[in-house]
Amino acid sequence: MAKGKKAPAGKAAVAKISPLAPKSFAHLPPLAGVRLATGEAGIKYKNRTDVLLAILAPGTEVAGVFTKSKTASAPVDWCRAQLKRGQARALVVNSGNANAFTGQAGLAGTRAVADAASAVIGCKASDVFLASTGVIGEPLPSEKITKILGRVADDASASGWRAAAEAIMTTDTYPKLATATAMIDGVKVTLNGIAKGSGMIAPDMATMLAFVFTDAALPSHILQDCLNAGVGPSFNSITVDSDTSTSDTLLLFATGKGAKHGAVSKASDKRLSAFRRSLDALLLELALGVVKDGEGAEKLIQVDVTAAENDIAARRIALAVANSPLVKTAIAGNDANWGRVVMAVGKAGEAADRDKLKISFGGHVVAEKGARAPRYDEAAATKAVSGREVQVAIDLGLGKGAARVWTCDLTHGYIDINGSYRS
């Protein structure tokens, strides 16, 4: 595809592993109170796992955040309904079919899977959490899942995190795994997380599925508070294509089966700060894992907006830049086309003053005071957009609002993947 001095805009072959994939994957330790198993239900994919079953110890508490889509999937409806009680004994996830826009049959499908899991584990169906990811609108062949659940459960073990992350992949080119520890009240607790997602990624929520497990003993309302705080600067700050999934689900389970720590009953408890920091870091790691595996992604782009009128304005401007097809294609082509960043700032609808705006690529100031920067250097600007990680900084010179979001470039790979996904 060499056709001139510029690199081609990412002529990626379908299913090629993202060049932004980590060199090695985190090894997740066993987590007391969680046993994992995977199986091949053959829902859509052949010769790969497509069902994950996580069996959770009695007493496990749960919190969740879901898509804001008005056409949410049946499993999202199911989880929302069960979440009110805050108790969980199992998680069943399938890939290959989203069970979204599937009507009464879709609801019946969630019920059937929950019933089957409850029978296998010996718990109430309402303690089973569900997630599905894949094609929208196709009826879910739930019997393919229910008939293998018993066999799958027999193999459940405390290891198997990598296999779990792989079973929930769709167009992902690599599994997303992260682990962290934190001290609560002087006692070490562990957090393990897995995620999937590579297209239909936009806030809110900017992933399809993510599941975090901890052995800490924390009640549902505290988990929810921690999750609400952590999702903003992580999953709600990434975008691949501005398209919001019907299935976005982030669940946080706490088994309470780790080393015993003092009881925490208030979200404001200071003994939670280390746990919150570790959770935030883990959520960000998973979220960046998702955006680095954005469909066709060749580059990770970080957009920082500072000195905006306020944080909300900063976020809108950052997302306008991160979602601009023209900005994303330019960066894909190693083109330091800062004029398109100007355009994207201008279209965001937020306060911006052409003559106060300052734009930098990788620290090199390219535009300021309403024009190209006096010390602009084409070679330096090009170099700043030519690597695997690109930083775009926008200083509006107006106020104290700030936001940081991440996206990936827009390449031929995205078109390849999405022009024939369903077929």
Place this chain on the structure above:
Amino acid sequence: MAKGKKAPAGKAAVAKISPLAPKSFAHLPPLAGVRLATGEAGIKYKNRTDVLLAILAPGTEVAGVFTKSKTASAPVDWCRAQLKRGQARALVVNSGNANAFTGQAGLAGTRAVADAASAVIGCKASDVFLASTGVIGEPLPSEKITKILGRVADDASASGWRAAAEAIMTTDTYPKLATATAMIDGVKVTLNGIAKGSGMIAPDMATMLAFVFTDAALPSHILQDCLNAGVGPSFNSITVDSDTSTSDTLLLFATGKGAKHGAVSKASDKRLSAFRRSLDALLLELALGVVKDGEGAEKLIQVDVTAAENDIAARRIALAVANSPLVKTAIAGNDANWGRVVMAVGKAGEAADRDKLKISFGGHVVAEKGARAPRYDEAAATKAVSGREVQVAIDLGLGKGAARVWTCDLTHGYIDINGSYRS
């Protein structure tokens, strides 16, 4: 590129003429009071015209609509300032450089071009309207324009509409021309229009540049009223990539040099209805010409939303669908992936009821009552998205709100063009 049973998602070569281009171009008749000329200033392009000069008869009235970008170009600022007087004697347009985000030098450039044109024509600089289109942020070499304007003016003639439309092209693959007539008070008047635009196209305004001329005798405030009414269902209802240009300019000039008709002094005058209808049709023809030449476009997609809560909700939903990269890539790949339409409706943030939603492709109902339509036929659905023109209809089943917008598909051509535009 044959790689399976599906058609590839538009592996268009750069600068290939859009397959949606008209078979032949409208022939625009001379228009009393308008003389046109073009020249080669060599601003960016070689061996092609890049400057248009339109000389307008004394007494010409003008109205305009501009980009809502917060980082509007210097010529947009210039036109806005001059428009208050409603008088015009000349229009100078250049392609290859947008003179946007060019600071004081940009303002000086507009002044220099206006001064040069006023000297050539013998009018006030404030009667000269300006537009520039092309790269953002590069200083405009205005002397390349000013030094040829006198020579260009010498060749001005009443024909030359096709040449005028060609001189303002950037990544356009064909010129956009339209003509219409209308009766005002029993007297025939003529309207001629040209437009350019193929990327950075989104409401408001959804084109880079469009200029309409009429020989009718109408004051500026009436022209403005007609333009405001006409721009909504035409240029403000098309989108190529959701990116709003810094330079969008639509000007309507009335020379008053056609056959004499009775004076019209109020915008509500019923004798204007035929003129308004013809103007509306001409604006729509030009706008569709722009979207059919969307960068990399292989298909024209019409999105109709009906029975929404209200017209504003309908429009937001229609634009969410029309701007969805996943919907646009699916259609590029002849994939009747109606689940992505469900997703896009869901993300629009407007009232939508999964169980009342009805979606059709080319009249074939694909989804209704919260699930795939009982009479869904894959072959029929695929056929409906496989032609050059695709109709997506969304009935929300809620209220009386309706909207129609147009877009094009998202193909490899878009990536090719925009990964290396500036270089």
